[in-house]
Amino acid sequence: MSLALLSSYAQQAGTSMAQAMAQAAAKGSAAPVRNAFSQPGGIVAIRAAAASLRAFVWVIPFILIAYILLAYVIIKFRDKGDGRKPATFHENNPLEFLWTIIPLIVVITVALHSYPTLTFMEFGGNNPALTIDVVGHQFFWEYKYPQYGIDISNDTLVVPANAVVDLDLTSVDVIHGFYVPGLGIQMDALPGRITNLWFKAKPGYYKGQCTQLCGVNHAQMLIDVQVVPNDQFQAWLAKHRTQSASLPAAPPAALPVAPTAARKARGKA
Numbered sequence: 281m282s283l284a285l286l287s288s289y290a291q292q293a294g295t296s297m298a299q300a301m302a303q304a305a306a307k308g309s310a311a312p313v314r315n316a317f318s319q320p321g322g323i324v325a326i327r328a329a330a331a332s333l334r335a336f337v338w339v340i341p342f343i344l345i346a347y348i349l350l351a352y353v354i355i356k357f358r359d360k361g362d363g364r365k366p367a368t369f370h371e372n373n374p375l376e377f378l379w380t381i382i383p384l385i386v387v388i389t390v391a392l393h394s395y396p397t398l399t400f401m402e403f404g405g406n407n408p409a410l411t412i413d414v415v416g417h418q419f420f421w422e423y424k425y426p427q428y429g430i431d432i433s434n435d436t437l438v439v440p441a442n443a444v445v446d447l448d449l450t451s452v453d454v455i456h457g458f459y460v461p462g463l464g465i466q467m468d469a470l471p472g473r474i475t476n477l478w479f480k481a482k483p484g485y486y487k488g489q490c491t492q493l494c495g496v497n498h499a500q501m502l503i504d505v506q507v508v509p510n511d512q513f514q515a516w517l518a519k520h521r522t523q524s525a526s527l528p529a530a531p532p533a534a535l536p537v538a539p540t541a542a543r544k545a546r547g548k549a
């Protein structure tokens with residue numbers, strides 16, 4: 281990859297991040313923008329990151345022991361050119377028992393400590409404040425707020441802060457993947473099936489992307505989630521309800537937004 285190409289990628293990334301911050305500021309939220317390398321901002325993401333760090337801390341001594349022993353053996357028992365025959369012993373039952381049982385105990389400990397996090401990710405989002413239907417299309421996301429009669433496509437998903445938000449995902453064409461690392465959520469959107477996710481997050485602007493190679497414009501299936509304080513969310517709801525009410529009652533599925541044109545227009549705005 282050429283240096284020019286790399287720097288153009290960096291410039292694109294810089295521009296989009298600056299745009300995201302400007303959008304967040306324009307919408308009255310000076311909250312941080314979070315991507316895959318930021319501090320997690322959702323409660324699921326925070327717990328998953330803590331569990332991951334804990335497992336890493338338990339596992340790292342074994343990696344160190346193995347490599348330090350390997351280095352020791354290579355240096356200590358190398359052929360010194362003095363004609364000595366190498367030892368040919370094998371089997372040491374107590375040692376073999378130890379190096380089996382100790383990692384096994386650690387694996388079981390990691391599993392037991394991860395289990396509450398996994399069940400929390402699966403079942404922790406009971407009594408959601410808001411349920412949103414997320415529909416994957418080639419190549420954009422559609423968000424329906426059935427409680428409020430709002431249906432938006434190829435736009436920012438706006439949700440209230442510090443509230444349980446429930447997402448029911450599906451797709452109208454091929455398999456898409458809904459992935460927002462700062463919220464700690466990732467789930468496939470499958471045609472003919474409904475999958476489920478939940479999150480609860482601090483205010484902020486969260487970046488995500490489709491994670492299933494869904495076709496030629498897969499790379500354009502970006503995800504923008506804006507988490508705002510409740511009063512701002514209510515204002516957003518009021519604005520979009522009136523907009524929805526003023527629209528003719530056309531079935532949205534029959535009138536898909538042209539994703540490329542709409543995204544380009546949004547990029548220029």
Ligand SMILES: [Cu+2]
Pocket residue numbers: 416419455456457490491492493494498501
């Ligand atoms: Cu996709």
